[in-house]
Amino acid sequence: MRSPALPPPRGTVSWLLQLGYTTARLFSQNGLANHAAATAFYFLLSATPLLLLLSYAMQWLGRVAENSVPATILMAALYEQLHLDTLTAYGFIPQRAQLAAGGVGLLTLVLSSRGLVNAVQGAFNVIFPDRSKRNLVLSWVLPFVILPVLFLLMGVGALAQVTLVFLAQNDFIGTGNATVLQAINALFGFAMLWALLFAAYWRLPRRHPPARDAAGFALLAAASLALLFVLFGAFFKLENYHNLYGALGGVVFVLIGGYFAFLLLYLWAQALYAYGKADVTALEKLFLASHGEGASKLEGYVFGDTHRLLEKYGQTHPPGHVLIAEGAEDRTAYFLYAGRAVVTKRTDAGPRRLGELAEGQLFGEMAYLLNEPRTASVVADTEITVLALPPAILEELMRHSAPLSRRIIDTLCQRLERMNLANTG
Numbered sequence: 001m002r003s004p005a006l007p008p009p010r011g012t013v014s015w016l017l018q019l020g021y022t023t024a025r026l027f028s029q030n031g032l033a034n035h036a037a038a039t040a041f042y043f044l045l046s047a048t049p050l051l052l053l054l055s056y057a058m059q060w061l062g063r064v065a066e067n068s069v070p071a072t073i074l075m076a077a078l079y080e081q082l083h084l085d086t087l088t089a090y091g092f093i094p095q096r097a098q099l100a101a102g103g104v105g106l107l108t109l110v111l112s113s114r115g116l117v118n119a120v121q122g123a124f125n126v127i128f129p130d131r132s133k134r135n136l137v138l139s140w141v142l143p144f145v146i147l148p149v150l151f152l153l154m155g156v157g158a159l160a161q162v163t164l165v166f167l168a169q170n171d172f173i174g175t176g177n178a179t180v181l182q183a184i185n186a187l188f189g190f191a192m193l194w195a196l197l198f199a200a201y202w203r204l205p206r207r208h209p210p211a212r213d214a215a216g217f218a219l220l221a222a223a224s225l226a227l228l229f230v231l232f233g234a235f236f237k238l239e240n241y242h243n244l245y246g247a248l249g250g251v252v253f254v255l256i257g258g259y260f261a262f263l264l265l266y267l268w269a270q271a272l273y274a275y276g277k278a279d280v281t282a283l284e285k286l287f288l289a290s291h292g293e294g295a296s297k298l299e300g301y302v303f304g305d306t307h308r309l310l311e312k313y314g315q316t317h318p319p320g321h322v323l324i325a326e327g328a329e330d331r332t333a334y335f336l337y338a339g340r341a342v343v344t345k346r347t348d349a350g351p352r353r354l355g356e357l358a359e360g361q362l363f364g365e366m367a368y369l370l371n372e373p374r375t376a377s378v379v380a381d382t383e384i385t386v387l388a389l390p391p392a393i394l395e396e397l398m399r400h401s402a403p404l405s406r407r408i409i410d411t412l413c414q415r416l417e418r419m420n421l422a423n424t425g
Helices: 011-029 032-063 069-081 086-091 099-127 136-169 175-203 211-235 236-278 278-290 297-302 307-313 366-370 393-401 402-424
Strands: 315-316 322-326 335-339 340-346 352-358 377-380 384-391
Touching: 011 236, 011 278, 011 297, 011 307, 032 099, 032 377, 069 307, 099 236, 136 278, 175 211, 175 236, 236 278, 236 352, 278 307, 278 393, 278 402, 307 384, 366 402, 384 393, 393 402
Parallel strands: none
Antiparallel strands: 315 384, 322 377, 335 384, 340 352, 340 377
C-alpha cells in the first residue's frame, strides 16, 4: 500500500525551500564550482607577487627599524602575528628580494589582477544573464585598479589588527583597551568585507539588483566567509599540507582556501538572483504543472504551496463578471486558477461565443505580445479565481522559461487560427 504524499510546506518555510532549491539547481547548471576553481587559480597568481613585495617591504622595514622603536615594534608584530618566519621556512616568502624583483612582482600583480577580475565578471555574467554590453573603457581599466586597491585595504586592516594584538600581548596599552580596540578593528574589517561584497553583488550584474537585496545577501556572504575563515584555521593546517605535498603544500593550501571562499561568493550571488526570480520560478512551475510538464516529485513538494502567489496576484470574481473587455487597451495576462470562463466576440448579430477557458489555462497574453487592443471578451461563467500578471512579469516568465515560452506561442497560434476561422465562418 502506497503511503500518502507529504503535504507541501507553507508560508516562510515554503518560500525558503523554493529559494534554496532554485539556488542549488541554478548553481549546478551554471557550473559555478568550475568558475570558483578558475577564480582561485587567478587569486593564487595575484597572491604570489604580493608575497614577493612583502619580502621587499620587510627588508625595507628592517633597515628602518635599526633607528626607530615604532618600526621595531611593528616589525616584531608582523613576524609574530603573520608567522612570517614559518612562511619563509616553507618557501612562501623569499629571504632576499631586490628592488627589480619587487618591480616584477608589482607588474605581475597588476596583470594577474585583470585575469582575476575577468574571472569574477565571467562568473557573474553566468549567474546574472543579460545581453547588454559593458562599457569597454571600464572593462579594461577597472581590473588594473580594483585588485591592488583591494589588497591594500585588506593589508591596512590586517596590519592594524596584528599591531593591536602584539601591543596587548606585551602590555603596551593595557589589556582592556587593547581588547576594545581589537573588537572595533574586527568590526571594521568585517564592514570592509561586507562593503566589497555589496559593491560586487550590486554593480557587477549588468542589470543591477535592488540595493537593499544586494546589501542583505552581501551581509550573509560576509558572515559565511568569516565562519569559513574560522573553520579553515581550525581544521586545515599549513604544516599538514607541507608534510604531504612538500614544496607544493603551500600552493595547495592557498588554492583550497580560495576555492571554498569563491564557492561561497558565487553561491550567495546565485541566491541573490534566485531571490529576484522567486515569483517567476514559482509561476513557471505552476503553469507547467497545469499542463503535466516537467514536475518531478521533489518539485511538486517544493512548489506545491500556491498561497503566496494567490495572496500577491490572485483575484476572485463572481459569475458574469467581465474580466477582459473587447477593445480595451490593458495588457494584463491571466492564469485561470479555479472556475470556468467563456470567450465571446461582438458581431452584428450580437455576442458570439468562441469557446471556454478551463482551470490551468493562461489567457490575455495576445494584447501584450501583439501590442494591440483586446480582440475578444472573457466573462466568468462560474465564480473564478485568477492570477493577474502584469506585462513585466509575463516578459520575465518568457525570458526565464523556454518551455513556457513555447507553450505560450503554441497557444497563441491555435487561438489566432480559431479566430480566423470564426471571422470567415
